[in-house]
Amino acid sequence: KVEFEVEEGRKGPTAVKVRKID
Numbered sequence: 001k002v003e004f005e006v007e008e009g010r011k012g013p014t015a016v017k018v019r020k021i022d
Helices: none
Strands: 002-009 012-020
Touching: none
Parallel strands: none
Antiparallel strands: 002 012
């Protein structure tokens, strides 16, 4: 399972953190 923390930037959504969960 891959989890993304998404933060809205000036040019649209930007993935700031990616976590891989087994």
